[in-house]
Amino acid sequence: MSMWNKAATDYSLYLIADYGIAGVELLQLVQEALAGGVSIVQLRAKELNAREFCALGKEMLALTTSCHVPLIINDRVDIAQALGAAGVHLGQDDLPADMARKILGQHCIVGVSARTRAEARLAAQQGADYVGVGAVFPTATKADATHTGLTVLAKIVGDLSIPVLAIGGIDASNAATILDHGADGLCVASAILKAASPRLAAAEIRNLVLNRR
Numbered sequence: 010m011s012m013w014n015k016a017a018t019d020y021s022l023y024l025i026a027d028y029g030i031a032g033v034e035l036l037q038l039v040q041e042a043l044a045g046g047v048s049i050v051q052l053r054a055k056e057l058n059a060r061e062f063c064a065l066g067k068e069m070l071a072l073t074t075s076c077h078v079p080l081i082i083n084d085r086v087d088i089a090q091a092l093g094a095a096g097v098h099l100g101q102d103d104l105p106a107d108m109a110r111k112i113l114g115q116h117c118i119v120g121v122s123a124r125t126r127a128e129a130r131l132a133a134q135q136g137a138d139y140v141g142v143g144a145v146f147p148t149a150t151k152a153d154a155t156h157t158g159l160t161v162l163a164k165i166v167g168d169l170s171i172p173v174l175a176i177g178g179i180d181a182s183n184a185a186t187i188l189d190h191g192a193d194g195l196c197v198a199s200a201i202l203k204a205a206s207p208r209l210a211a212a213e214i215r216n217l218v219l220n221r222r
Contacts, residue, residue: 013079013095015118019048020139020172020194021218022211025083026069028054030202036068038207043076045211047201049194051098051120053083066092081120086112096120098141101128106135122176124157129165129173137171141196144177145187148199159190166191181213188221 024047026039039050052069054062066082070092073080079095082088086109089097096118097109104112106119113119121132123140132140142162157177166173172193179187180200187195197214204210 013116013118015095015116015138018079018095018118018138020174022046022048022215023141023174023194023196024050024201024211025176025196025198026050026052027198027202028052028065029056030198035065035202036072038202039069040072041207042201042211043073043078045201045208046215047078047211048215049079049081051081051083051196052094055083059085059088062088063091066094070094079118081118089113089117096138098122106132106137110136120174123165126161126165126168130168133169133171139172139174139193140165140169141174141176142192143175143196145175146178146183148176148178159187162187162192163190166193179214181210181217184214184217185221188218 024042028035031038050073052066070080081096081098082094083098084103086097098120100122106121109119118138120139121137123129123132123142129140142165143157145157145162174194174196175187175192176196179195179197184195201207201210
């Protein structure tokens with residue numbers, strides 16, 4: 010059971026810790042990114058089986074907990090529950106937010122990916138704590154991702170009272186523009202994990218976020 014204080018969650022710099030990008034170096038890269046100011050981490054590991062995912066998740070949870078940062082598990086409600094992670098992030102093909110909530114309880118964070126205003130509104134109605142909207146820009150991380158764009162992002166921000174996070178192709182060059190369209194947070198993967206220095210890359214984006222507050 011997660012002891013994370015959900016109300017205290019800072020979604021502003023949301024690292025998607027994707028095993029598909031970083032492989033066995035993932036823990037080290039996340040540690041560097043945390044030093045740069047990442048405020049929340051999602052563990053994504055489509056390539057691993059359940060046992061491998063759990064083993065990696067246990068190590069990742071120890072790391073994020075030591076930095077007082079919440080860990081979100083991608084897709085796998087069962088693994089999030091087993092680990093006692095802070096929450097889960099769900100795609101449109103995963104369990105609906107209200108079903109995940111029944112399993113995980115009110116104390117857990119439930120986030121949902123949304124490509125359209127209708128998907129975002131439904132997620133909020135089903136009790137999601139935040140929505141991740143995108144891809145706002147083309148992204149190599151998810152080659153099949155629908156390009157949502159900044160206009161739809163801004164409309165979803167206007168529609169919802171829960172935090173709206175932008176995802177897809179985000180780096181230091183476009184972060185300020187996304188924040189100016191109302192996003193409450195930036196979900197970043199490659200721009201941090203593939204950087205020569207994940208710590209410096211995270212710090213650069215973090216500073217852009219702080220300057221917009």
